[in-house]
Amino acid sequence: MRSELCIHDLGTGETSILLTHEGIIEAPNWHPDGFLLVNGDRRLFRVPLDAPRLEPVHTGSVGGLNNDHGISPDGQTLAISAHDSNRKSCIYLMPLEGGEPRLVTAEVPSWWHGWSPDGGRLAYVGVRREGGPVSLYTCALDGSDEVCLADDFDHIDGPDYTPDGRWIWFNGEKDGHVDLWRIRPDGSGRERMTDGDTVDWFPHPSPDGAQVLYLAYPPGTKGHPANLDVALRLMPADGGEGREVVRLFGGQGTINVPCWAPDSRRFAFMRFVP
Incomplete structure (x- = not known):
C-alpha cells in the first residue's frame, strides 16, 4: 500500500501531494511553524512543508503509538495515545521536540482526540466498564477531574473542540447509524448535526x-475501516447541508485527528493507493 500525504486548498479547489511513502502513514496534524505530524509503524514523524521527508520524533520509553495524537494550542506540547503493557490505549503528554512522555490517563483504554482552546483540558474517548460502550470524556492535563459528557451512545469517537471552546463535536452511533453531534463542554445542549445516508x-x-x-x-459502513471509497465533506459550523470537497480511497487514518492549517484555507489528509 502506498500512502499519499495530501494538502487540499479550498481557495483553488486543488489537491497537491506533499509526500509519497511506500507503506502506511496516517493522521496528519498541522503545526503553525510549517510542518505536519503523522503516525506510521507505531511511531510519530515530523514532515517539514518546505522539505518533505519523514523525520522521527523521539517518544522516549513509550512505543506502540496509535494514530490519535495532536498539538497543544500554544504549539509546545504533544498529546499521544499508545498501548500500555496490557495492550490498552493510554494518553500521554510530551514536549513538541520529543522526549519522555508523561502519563495522563490512569483509566484505560483512552484515546486522545481534542484539546480545549485555552490549553487546559483534553477531550477523548474511553471505556470505563467491562463490555461498556466507548464514551466521551474530558479531563485536566494531569488526568484529574475526568468528566463523562456522554455515555448513552453505542459508540463515540473523534471529539474536537470548536475554536471558541463553546462546543465539542464528535461522531456518535445510535440505532446502528453514525452521525455527527455537538455538545457543550459541561455536557448540556447536545445536538445532532447530520442525519443523512452517509x-x-x-x-x-x-x-x-x-x-x-x-x-x-458509504451508507451501511460498519466502524471506520480502511480501504474504501470515501469523501471529505464540509458543512457550516452552525449546521446545514454538507458538500463534498474531495473523493478518495481511504478511511481509517485519513483525518482521524485535527488536520486544519492555521489559516483555515487548507487542510491535510491521507489517501492510499493499493
Whole structure:
C-alpha cells in the first residue's frame, strides 16, 4: 500500500501531494511553524512543508503509538495515545521536540482526540466498564477531574473542540447509524448535526470557526475501516447541508485527528493507493 500525504486548498479547489511513502502513514496534524505530524509503524514523524521527508520524533520509553495524537494550542506540547503493557490505549503528554512522555490517563483504554482552546483540558474517548460502550470524556492535563459528557451512545469517537471552546463535536452511533453531534463542554445542549445516508466520522471545526470538515463513509459502513471509497465533506459550523470537497480511497487514518492549517484555507489528509 502506498500512502499519499495530501494538502487540499479550498481557495483553488486543488489537491497537491506533499509526500509519497511506500507503506502506511496516517493522521496528519498541522503545526503553525510549517510542518505536519503523522503516525506510521507505531511511531510519530515530523514532515517539514518546505522539505518533505519523514523525520522521527523521539517518544522516549513509550512505543506502540496509535494514530490519535495532536498539538497543544500554544504549539509546545504533544498529546499521544499508545498501548500500555496490557495492550490498552493510554494518553500521554510530551514536549513538541520529543522526549519522555508523561502519563495522563490512569483509566484505560483512552484515546486522545481534542484539546480545549485555552490549553487546559483534553477531550477523548474511553471505556470505563467491562463490555461498556466507548464514551466521551474530558479531563485536566494531569488526568484529574475526568468528566463523562456522554455515555448513552453505542459508540463515540473523534471529539474536537470548536475554536471558541463553546462546543465539542464528535461522531456518535445510535440505532446502528453514525452521525455527527455537538455538545457543550459541561455536557448540556447536545445536538445532532447530520442525519443523512452517509456514515459520518471525525468532525474537525476549522480554526476560524466557520465550518466543519468530516469523513463520510458509504451508507451501511460498519466502524471506520480502511480501504474504501470515501469523501471529505464540509458543512457550516452552525449546521446545514454538507458538500463534498474531495473523493478518495481511504478511511481509517485519513483525518482521524485535527488536520486544519492555521489559516483555515487548507487542510491535510491521507489517501492510499493499493
